[in-house]
Amino acid sequence: xxxxxxxxxxxxxxxxxxxxxxxxxxxxxxxxxxxxxxxxxxxxxxxxxxxxxxxxxxxxxxxxxxxxxxxxxxxxxxxxxxxxxxxxxxxxxxxxxxxxxxxxxxxxxxxxxxxxxxxxxxxxxxxxxxxxxxxxxxxxxxxxxxxxxxxxxxxxxxxxxxxxxxxxxxxxxxxxxxxxxxxxxxxxxxxxxxxxxxxxxxxxxxxxxxxxxxxxxxxxxxxxxxxxxxxxxxxxxxxxxxxxxxxxxxxxxxxxxxxxxxxxxxxxxxxxxxxxxxxxxxxxxxxxxxxxxxxxxxxxxxxxxxxxxxxxxxxxxxxxxxxxxxxxxxxxxxxxxxxxxxxxxxxxxxxxxxxxxxxxxxxxxxxxxxxxxxxxx
Numbered sequence: 001x002x003x004x005x006x007x008x009x010x011x012x013x014x015x016x017x018x019x020x021x022x023x024x025x026x027x028x029x030x031x032x033x034x035x036x037x038x039x040x041x042x043x044x045x046x047x048x049x050x051x052x053x054x055x056x057x058x059x060x061x062x063x064x065x066x067x068x069x070x071x072x073x074x075x076x077x078x079x080x081x082x083x084x085x086x087x088x089x090x091x092x093x094x095x096x097x098x099x100x101x102x103x104x105x106x107x108x109x110x111x112x113x114x115x116x117x118x119x120x121x122x123x124x125x126x127x128x129x130x131x132x133x134x135x136x137x138x139x140x141x142x143x144x145x146x147x148x149x150x151x152x153x154x155x156x157x158x159x160x161x162x163x164x165x166x167x168x169x170x171x172x173x174x175x176x177x178x179x180x181x182x183x184x185x186x187x188x189x190x191x192x193x194x195x196x197x198x199x200x201x202x203x204x205x206x207x208x209x210x211x212x213x214x215x216x217x218x219x220x221x222x223x224x225x226x227x228x229x230x231x232x233x234x235x236x237x238x239x240x241x242x243x244x245x246x247x248x249x250x251x252x253x254x255x256x257x258x259x260x261x262x263x264x265x266x267x268x269x270x271x272x273x274x275x276x277x278x279x280x281x282x283x284x285x286x287x288x289x290x291x292x293x294x295x296x297x298x299x300x301x302x303x304x305x306x307x308x309x310x311x312x313x314x315x316x317x318x319x320x321x322x323x324x325x326x327x328x329x330x331x332x333x334x335x336x337x338x339x340x341x342x343x344x345x346x347x348x349x350x351x352x353x354x355x356x357x358x359x360x361x362x363x364x365x366x367x368x369x370x371x372x373x374x375x376x377x
Contacts, residue, residue: 039376040327040329041300041302041326041375042377043329043331043372043373044375045372046332046371046373048369049063049128049368049369049371050063050130051064051066051131052358052368053074053094054076055075055100057364062368064131065131065134066121066133068145069102070100071143072121072145073100073142074097074099074100075112076098076110076365076366077095077119077365077366078360078362078366078367079094079344079367080344080358080360081094081166081291081344082345082346082358083168083169083175083227084229084348085175089135090347091168091170092358093168094119095118095164096117096164098110099114105363108363108365109363111365114144117147117153117164118147118148118149118164118165119138119147120145121136122134126348129371131369132346132369147163148199148201148205148208149177149179159183161182161183161184161185163179163180163181164180164182166178166179166180166225166289167224167227169234171229171234171254171257174202175202175204175205176200178196178198178224178236179197180224181196181197182194183218189243189288190241190243190244191242193218195217196224196225197215198210198257198258199211211258213260214260215260218241221239221246222239222248222276223241224238224239224241225237226291226292227292228292228293228294228301228321229254230321232254233254234252234257235251235292235321236251236252236263237292238250244286245285245287246282246283246287247282247284247290248266249265249279249282250264261273262274263276266322282322282325283316283323286307287305288306288341289344291345291357293345293347293350295351297350297352297353297374298353298374300317300319301321304344306343307328312330312332312333312337313331313332315329315331331343331355331372332359340360341360341361342360343358344357353374354373354374355374
């Protein structure tokens with residue numbers, strides 16, 4: 001590992017989902033690898049910028065432009081998957097969300113009332129060095145953010161526990177959310193799904209409905225996904241349920257998102273239509289909460305995700321999305337920032353040498369904006 005340390009100005013240390021608790025700490029240092037192949041894309045000068053959701057805690061030194069606990073009844077939430085809405089607007093969908101009565105505890109995670117499986121915000125803010133400000137959230141008449149993909153919240157382990165988003169994309173004037181119907185949470189990093197499907201809105205979030213024609217089984221390698229658009233295609237990197245699967249690749253024409261029989265799967269040599277079993281891994285497990293973009297400054301694909309070795313948020317890059325992909329490069333280490341997960345890249349900030357992403361921390365159960373510099377080395 002590299003002996004040079006990059007200071008990440010995050011003012012917490014937090015425990016991971018269902019892992020042992022660690023105490024808050026004022027400064028976090030991030031280790032990055034010492035050696036890299038010539039031409040590898042690397043991150044450096046990684047730093048926390050601002051809180052995106054939740055209330056400001058007594059030791060919290062971050063800007064908090066959205067004050068979601070007061071303004072939208074969102075005291076605790078996670079994920080923050082972003083997608084391009086066009087016109088410099090960005091959609092943001094969060095996972096399991098709880099009300100303004102959320103309280104910090106050493107155990108971390110969910111607490112409070114008004115459980116919603118997902119909530120949506122939107123932003124016109126592209127000047128991110130002082131934080132990511134919302135234009136608003138989708139709310140009810142009282143101003144409380146509402147659940148857009150419904151769930152019966154059957155916690156028995158024998159039904160639909162919660163509906164968790166994994167990816168999102170706008171095609172034409174329609175927004176599509178890839179989500180997983182969670183059957184049961186298991187041990188840390190493991191969970192079971194009933195299936196994964198799409199939800200959609202054609203009126204900028206006023207009304208939502210289940211999208212017909214697309215369903216991935218509970219054992220699918222596309223139970224979770226990341227979307228990226230390029231050259232008329234939507235590319236989808238998929239993983240199985242949980243955080244321990246490898247990464248697989250599919251694509252479809254923009255017009256065919258609802259025609260699963262038109263999806264093509266990368267078999268290591270060519271694209272194979274309508275045969276999910278043909279897909280081979282494009283890089284190894286373990287992969288959790290993946291995000292992917294195409295950076296036009298470096299002309300490279302970039303993906304970020306959670307892994308347990310090296311434990312933390314890592315990045316890979318590739319000239320072609322089919323690979324070969326570089327080895328993992330640590331962006332934020334969980335050895336010094338426990339509880340991190342869900343590094344979702346901002347879709348409108350990929351024409352330069354900076355990487356902006358939203359990162360969740362289990363304790364406190366909320367989302368933060370982080371920035372890294374990029375370079376070829």
